[in-house]
Amino acid sequence: MNTSIKTLVNRLSNIGLDIIWPFQIKQYNQLESVTPLPTFKTDQELGLLLGFSKKFWDQNIQLIDPGKENPFDDLVTEKVKSILKSSKLKPRVIHYFDKCPDYISFQKLADITGLAHLGPSHLLVHEKYGMWFSLRMILLFEDLYTPQESPHFDPCLSCERPCLIEFNNALEEGSWKSWVNVRKSCPVGKRWMYSDNQINYHYTKDKKYLSSNN
Ligand code: B12
Numbered sequence: 001m002n003t004s005i006k007t008l009v010n011r012l013s014n015i016g017l018d019i020i021w022p023f024q025i026k027q028y029n030q031l032e033s034v035t036p037l038p039t040f041k042t043d044q045e046l047g048l049l050l051g052f053s054k055k056f057w058d059q060n061i062q063l064i065d066p067g068k069e070n071p072f073d074d075l076v077t078e079k080v081k082s083i084l085k086s087s088k089l090k091p092r093v094i095h096y097f098d099k100c101p102d103y104i105s106f107q108k109l110a111d112i113t114g115l116a117h118l119g120p121s122h123l124l125v126h127e128k129y130g131m132w133f134s135l136r137m138i139l140l141f142e143d144l145y146t147p148q149e150s151p152h153f154d155p156c157l158s159c160e161r162p163c164l165i166e167f168n169n170a171l172e173e174g175s176w177k178s179w180v181n182v183r184k185s186c187p188v189g190k191r192w193m194y195s196d197n198q199i200n201y202h203y204t205k206d207k208k209y210l211s212s213n214n
Helices: 005-013 027-030 055-063 071-085 106-112 160-175 176-185 195-204
Strands: 019-024 046-052 092-095 134-141
Touching: 005 046, 019 055, 027 046, 027 106, 027 160, 046 092, 046 106, 046 195, 055 071, 071 092, 071 134, 071 195, 106 134, 176 195
Parallel strands: none
Antiparallel strands: 019 046, 046 134, 092 134
């Protein structure tokens, strides 16, 4: 990694992004039936997949402006934007909710590049955080990729897959709490489970949960 990108990665990590995953854009674009990422048509295109565990919420929730329509998404976007503004690098930014013209499959991207394993209940499992993390955006750079290994971690191979019981239950029941139970049932990363407020906010978008208590 060159110096500018190392500086950028450090700054992103300081604001609570504990997932900063470098990948080669063409590795994702080789997948069938996904909306491809835009490319610069060079051999060294670098992508950085950004996300976080509960760390970002815990570190920043006191800065939230509940007057906004999407306070949490906006906070993430603004924090990253201000870092990019002071960086020499000017990557293209794609959020998880952007359509280009359809959604970029963040899950397949994370799976194919080795960040996490796409499990049988359609959620990614990260080696450390289990299902308790969120993917927020991708930064695309024209020429900064340096080859690296992409390990593949598959915790589901040796697991009894309790998530499938909850997944089938959620399909039948459909309540948001039943979908939370899918995440809770994964034996990996239990200590990274979100606080009640964070869970409640993510599944209901009710602004009364936008605080660190609980
Ligand atoms: C639209 C969307 C939704 C929609 C529809 C989801 C759906 N089932 O299609 C709604 C609003 C319902 C939703 C809910 C949730 N979502 Co959502 N969602 C997305 C989004 C923006 C696009 C997904 C998509 O349509 N991709 C296009 C298709 C073509 O891509 P795909 O990868 O090939 O398809 C995957 C999914 O569609 C899913 N899928 C496909 N068919 C089915 C069927 C069922 C029953 C389920 C459960 C999933 C599922 O698995 C596919 C991969 O195997 C992604 C972010 C992104 N850009 O990827 C987040 C994303 C997939 N969601 C995420 C999460 C966490 C959730 C929730 C668990 C929590 C929440 N945010 O409220 C709930 C789950 C409740 C539920 N019923 O599934 C995370 C997943 C992280 C992880 N660990 O895997 C993502 C990556 C967003 C993020 N910020 O991290 N989501």
